[in-house]
Amino acid sequence: MFNGNEPSIRSALANAWQRKLPLLAWSLVAAILGVIIRLVESESNIVAQIVAGIFAVAWSVMTFFIVPVIVFRDPSVTEMFKQSAQTFKDTWGESIGALGTIDVVTLLLVLVGIVLGGLTFVVTTGLGTAQLLATLLIGVTAVSVGLLVGKALSGIARTALYVYATRTTAPEYFDDIDFSKI
Template sequence: MNVFARLKVGFGMARRSGHVLRASPKLLVFPLVGGLSGVAFLLTLFGGLIVGGSLLEEPGAALYGGLFIAYLVETFIASFFTAALIAATRDIFDGRQLSIRRSLSTAWDRKGPLLVWSIVAAIVGVVLRAIEGQDNIVAKIAAVVFAAAWSVMTYFVVPVIVFREPSVREMFEQSAATFKRTWGESIGAMGAINAVTFLLAVVGVAFAGGVFVVTAGLESIQLAATVTIGGAAILIGVLIGKALTGIAKTALYVYATEQAAPEYFGDIDFARLGADRAGSAHSIEPQGSSPENGRI
């Protein structure tokens, strides 16, 4: 499958993910709660840096220790609710009724591997922060390159944790192997979802701007209404983007590991997805029959 065909599949997956979300809007609960953890992370990180501003000049053990705790706690919470979203999505694919409680229970059952993943991610985050803080352009470039590679290698870590019982080494190996088999589709889906998220935010901000103009002269409500509408639009866009990402990622992982097109994705041509994986040390034996070829 050539690059453009794989990207086309990715865009098609983003569109089908939207169909899943429209059918099961309760999926937004998971990124909403996970998003709150992201806000807490920002408040913890930047609030701590502002209060201890002098530490920025000479970072020490206290600063990096605080960063490690912040990364660890927030990564675990975010990963936990992502795992619940993935579990809920898989239930939908399998024809089961979505249950928030059951999905949270599944995520809780994976708390051990999720904690291990969070510890590793926190260590990497602190190391990257330390490298980025160096007054050295080579170090900064190296940090950017490593961060990009790290994002690719860990893209499917949470699905691996949810659907398998991996060792620490296996969770990274299986994640990297899955991304290698689905890189074009993953990039296409991410690009389409990011575009949708951006457009939703732009439309919301534009509407907020219109409210600002219409309420000119009403100073008591002008600023509050504009900020509320603009902020709500951005929040909704981010929530939808995170939900779509989780759905598309789950669909890609299910097909890449089982060669069975999930519900809502049966008309996408997955036939050659990962066709070059034969003999791969990381390949996973399919657990279902290949779907018939379809069209995006």
Template sequence: MGLFRRISIGFGLARRSGRVLRAHPNLLAFPLLGGLAGLAFVMTVFGGLFVADLGSGVVMYATLFVVYVVETFIASFFTAALVAATRETFRGEEPTVRASLAIAWEKRWQLLAWSVIAAVVGVIIRGIEESSEIGGTILAAVFSFAWGVMTYFIVPVIVFEEPSITGMFKQSGRTIKRTWGESLGTLSAISIVTVLLVLGGLGVAVVTFLTVGSTGLPGLVATVVIGGGAVLLAFLVGQALTGVAKTALYVYATDEEAPEFFEDMDFSQLGGGSQRSAGMAGGRI
């Protein structure tokens, strides 16, 4: 299956994920909460770093490790809540923010273990990147890409399974093998959609500025609030679409059944050649 076909399927997944968001807009709460928590942590950390001289070596890498652990845990925790809520929508139920966060909290130790491992890898990649100017940067980029691919389904595995530490990586790896093209196609398609939404938000900011910018400070405030809100919404939608589509891919790859909102999606080409569901959806995208 060609690249453009993969991206086309990715757009199909993104469009159907949009159906889920329209039916359950409260799913946007999870990327919003995650973003606010991450922002609060980053501001706290950089506030401390501003008055501290870390120098280099062990202290710097130890600080990076702590930052990576906390940031990864925050992102994974709220992604886990989004994944759990999305699964409820696939079952025809109405998810609540509180119940979904409770499910993520039940998985806190697995999420913490994943965050620690991801932080170790992040520090290693940073070390490789700084080992030399060009070679280190290229090697770090390749390593980072491979790591991202291998761990693409880590959070759904943690939420839906009871894996060991090694089991979560094995299950994520098996799932990415079965959905390789669709996963990358979906990521590309949703990235394009997010960029378009952000550009739309910037367009709103420009229109607002041209309309009321001449009014001085009130016009500037209105431009920042309206334009900034539009851009923020674009990012939230992009994050939510990614979580919903990833959950849909994982559910099909493990259950071999198209979830609700995706019944008209042809999943028969998962993994680039599997015909397990050849009778589904008549090849529609």
């Protein structure tokens, strides 16, 4: 899809597996910094909370395209952050627009899941424990599917935007999208 190959989950997982060590390193760094940010945010000191919030936003911007950078290139640790930040800088409008739209779609899918859970509750009235189990099963499953679809769409959009930013042309299958107008 993005390199002239037929898109598939198998090919995506194979590409990720080839970069497993940098992705693992990135995951560890992100997890550690996430914990540190949460610890600082939990302080009762307002200055610490503001500083943590600013750092969290800066970190999000700097690492927005980190996974596509790792998968498409073989960067050093510092290069992966620089390339991700530069790509975000080059496409900040498109990035925010695309992901804002995906967030709206994700929210709608989650709301559909909640409605399905509510309808299940109403339809199964009088079944006692079975009512609760059916409601939870259907509602939680539908909400989870909505969140997973949103996450997948977000990953696809980030990758497409990364390819667009680094090659100045829309990836195959995205030819009809004008990324500059998103």
